[in-house]
Amino acid sequence: MSKVVVAGVGMIPFVKPGANKPYPEMATEALRAAFADAGLDYGAVQQAYVGYVYGDSTAGQCALYDFGMTGIPVFNVNNNCSTGSSALFLARQAVESGVVDCALALGFEQMNPGALGSVFGDRPSPFQRFDDATAELVGHAEIPLALRYFGGAGLAHMQQYGTPLETFAKIRAKASRHAANNPVALFRSVLTADDVLASPVMWPGVMTRLMACPPTCGAAAAILCSESFAARHGLDASVRIRAQAMTTDTPVSFEARDMREVVGASMTKSAARQVYEAAGIGPEDIDVVELHDCFAHNELITYEALGLCPDGGAQKFVDDGDNTYGGKFVTNPSGGLLSKGHPLGATGLAQCTELVQQLRGTADRRQVEGASLALQHNLGLGGACVVTLYEKH
Template structure:
């Protein structure tokens, strides 16, 4: 039995400011239905679903997925902090590899509050409490969010220990903001000079406002299939992207060694990525495109080293040489990253997946990277979990340059979703939703036509 797993379809909403514009159920439905239409798969073929979100009650996954039909399939609800979306992806992959299913729907969504993240419960232990206590043993607390302090302290320590250039932090932010211009899903699409980023309001140590990601509302989804399913659906060959290797790990023993870098998951990231490289039998030099977890530019700096993209201790030099953008060794966060694209926690990992799949299909015509064969994804959750994923085409070849539209997701959607954002249509919803479950989720006895597709276009 083959253990290969493929991403057959992906879908996203535009990431937006938290303004109570849409409900999580509307966002989640749009991403899910788009992914199904992209894959040419009807919900009746989905055998299990995994829903990821951080802020929500009990069975929000069912609330989203029931809109596609009540078929009785198992629905799993996942929360792994900021790595929730890719944790859902990893769970879906494991379910297929175990032989329990051939078609899995993974969806991540988030409806967030404005402003910095804070604790939601005050009557129980803070999941990050022990890490925070350790951080404040050696670092003076500031008024910034605890997350910002974790990452800012780590980058400051890294720069001090490696004698790096502090300007690497705003340089990273400058690159990500510049990349966002070509990603229509980005919450922000503004270009800034290095001085504008450096002079934006200081948040914590070397972190300024324009080096930090915003809170966001949004959703993303992926349809995973087995090799057996792919072989029986040859029309998916041109767009199916193989998950060549994947590793999910939690913190390792050195997390409390007194280092600020260790506190933000450096150890688990190194463990995960080394496992991925070994499984795929490649090195970092074989990778062309990377989507990594830049919740703060400070984190990207440390992660560039942890992923082996720079030589040990040389992440600042990698940035200064221009090796994280077009014309350099790698293109990191062509989507604009979390800094510009936004960070709806449950959706982030699946949005990274969508971006990289579009690159490997050759659909990212306005931000393509020449000779793309391997794409690497890093998604981190403090406290902690990290998922590192490597993608390649099903045929193992380089991504084609502007491939012709044939019988693929672009034809089914009626546009190229990599370079254009459109809302879900009624026709797409009907194509994606169950044709067998006559008792689809409804409001007031009427079969559901989502508000998002009818009244808010």
């Protein structure tokens, strides 16, 4: 099994739907950035994995063809919000197993404004079990489903542990402080917890608008290769993937009758445990984390699922500042999905880009000093969760 090097990363600033270029142009810009970062020609790539959620079949080929047509295998990947990291998982697997020496993972999304919705209404929905469980556990059919999913999960935490709404507001305010130092973040204005609480109410007592990430359009890419390939081509081999795991739902997602399980808490716990065991480390060894904060509520739940704090300890974790600079773990130094935006297919590769820059020491004002181990968490309902551990070599 070959050690997998992240030789190049690149992304474009995410923008609101309607302000974007067509997806092939966004993809080409991200690819140019990644290959310039690596100092490599596209002709060296042997396989490509291209992730997107909203698009016709073989949109991956369309996104690549403007950049180059080399005849290599191109695989189209769709795993909801974890699509980008699923493409990364497959590229890593191809390199690690020795099937190829160099693989590309590309993710993009051209989204519509407003809440996520189904495209194919004439066939069974892959979310029917999730919708039925949510209707039974939280009701509120008048609220968009994504808000019910993750708001319901946050509400379950509030009911069990007495977590106040202010804690979620503090998470969103932290994201804004981090994003202020990120030139590619969509929202860069610094907010206070009071600002977040004063934003329009989406679910009384559970969620305000600023606690939800915005739909955005964008693209990101990563070039993976073996150590020997990096040496032959004179590539930067300072960042490697040390361990990675993908999980999907088990019966507990629905049998537990807990919205935290419906939105993937056990998927996250299982993937994180596999990664820690494979790497021979514990969560206390991590320096920096990019996790899936589609809602402030999911960030809080994920602290516990990743083992960054004990179950029920998330409020204290936030209050003590252990989720930011000067605390135990710097979480989402990029500003996360809440500030950077969430173009579904690109998100996992944007997280990869941020963490590679952190480990290289090139994150400028976002830099986490001395970072040597970085953890990525990317979650998609339906469901799939990918946890990746990067190390500085």
